[in-house]
Amino acid sequence: MTNKKPINQKVKNLEGIHLYHFSRSNCSMRVRMVLEEKSIPWTSHHLDLRKAENATEEYFSIHPKGLVPTLVHDGVIHIESTDIINYLDETFPEPALRPNSSKYQQDISDWMSLAANNHIHVKAFMFSHQIGASMKKTEKELTLYRELQNNEELLQFHAENSSAEGLSENRVNNATKILKDCFFQINETLDTTKWIGSQSFSLADITWIPLYITLKNAGFLFSDFNNVKRWAEQIESKPSFQKGIKEWLENVP
Numbered sequence: 061m062t063n064k065k066p067i068n069q070k071v072k073n074l075e076g077i078h079l080y081h082f083s084r085s086n087c088s089m090r091v092r093m094v095l096e097e098k099s100i101p102w103t104s105h106h107l108d109l110r111k112a113e114n115a116t117e118e119y120f121s122i123h124p125k126g127l128v129p130t131l132v133h134d135g136v137i138h139i140e141s142t143d144i145i146n147y148l149d150e151t152f153p154e155p156a157l158r159p160n161s162s163k164y165q166q167d168i169s170d171w172m173s174l175a176a177n178n179h180i181h182v183k184a185f186m187f188s189h190q191i192g193a194s195m196k197k198t199e200k201e202l203t204l205y206r207e208l209q210n211n212e213e214l215l216q217f218h219a220e221n222s223s224a225e226g227l228s229e230n231r232v233n234n235a236t237k238i239l240k241d242c243f244f245q246i247n248e249t250l251d252t253t254k255w256i257g258s259q260s261f262s263l264a265d266i267t268w269i270p271l272y273i274t275l276k277n278a279g280f281l282f283s284d285f286n287n288v289k290r291w292a293e294q295i296e297s298k299p300s301f302q303k304g305i306k307e308w309l310e311n312v313p
């Protein structure tokens with residue numbers, strides 16, 4: 061869902077590029093990295109998810125699911141990180157972050173969709189291995205969240221994480237299996253191409269690098285995926301990675 065007319069009147073008056081984001085959110089990282097790749101000036105609106113700064117009436121009037129990131133460009137709201145980076149690439153074409161050939165274009169879109177479709181599993185792994193305790197909602201916070209949130213999947217996810225038992229073993233095992241399969245596919249494709257799905261650095265790489273970084277920090281094992289490790293090293297040396305991901309992780313812990 062992009063190009064949404066804001067309900068929030070304050071947002072409607074924003075000029076230029078504004079990003080509502082969280083330092084450690086993988087979906088926010090990909091947008092910040094594209095902004096840095098293209099040297100686009102932007103204004104930061106940082107929301108700490110651990111303090112539930114996204115679960116407020118104010119923020120739900122900007123993003124209907126209360127998630128980060130939200131990009132506002134001259135008063136128009138853009139949500140869904142992969143849609144946002146596509147939008148930025150179309151609106152600010154230099155440097156291009158999609159290869160010219162139509163064959164590769166489709167592959168890039170498919171790799172981006174694979175990440176978007178499996179985001180709930182990334183979330184399950186992260187919550188169960190690293191951030192679940194800090195993201196637990198109190199009974200009072202859950203009551204407010206139920207009033208604000210219409211999305212059943214998110215309601216169920218946060219209620220389960222906030223329970224005494226946390227996320228179920230079944231959910232976490234399933235998520236781990238699916239993520240291993242995704243990285244197996246990426247490792248295979250990197251046998252023949254330098255970057256994910258193409259010979260040039262693209263939105264597919266920017267979509268996946270935050271998942272690699274956050275999963276690795278949460279203890280996901282990449283020891284079987286040598287191509288993936290090599291691919292990640294290539295990206296980690298880029299200034300856009302340093303500014304859009306690393307510096308935010310170090311400076312806003």
Ligand SMILES: N[C@@H](CCC(=O)N[C@@H](CS)C(=O)NCC(=O)O)C(=O)O
Nearest residue numbers: 085086087109127128129140141142
């Ligand atoms: N499909 C969305 C997913 C956004 C999302 O789930 N963001 C996470 C951080 S990476 C978030 O806001 N979590 C807060 C919550 O679940 O309340 C996108 O790509 O933008």
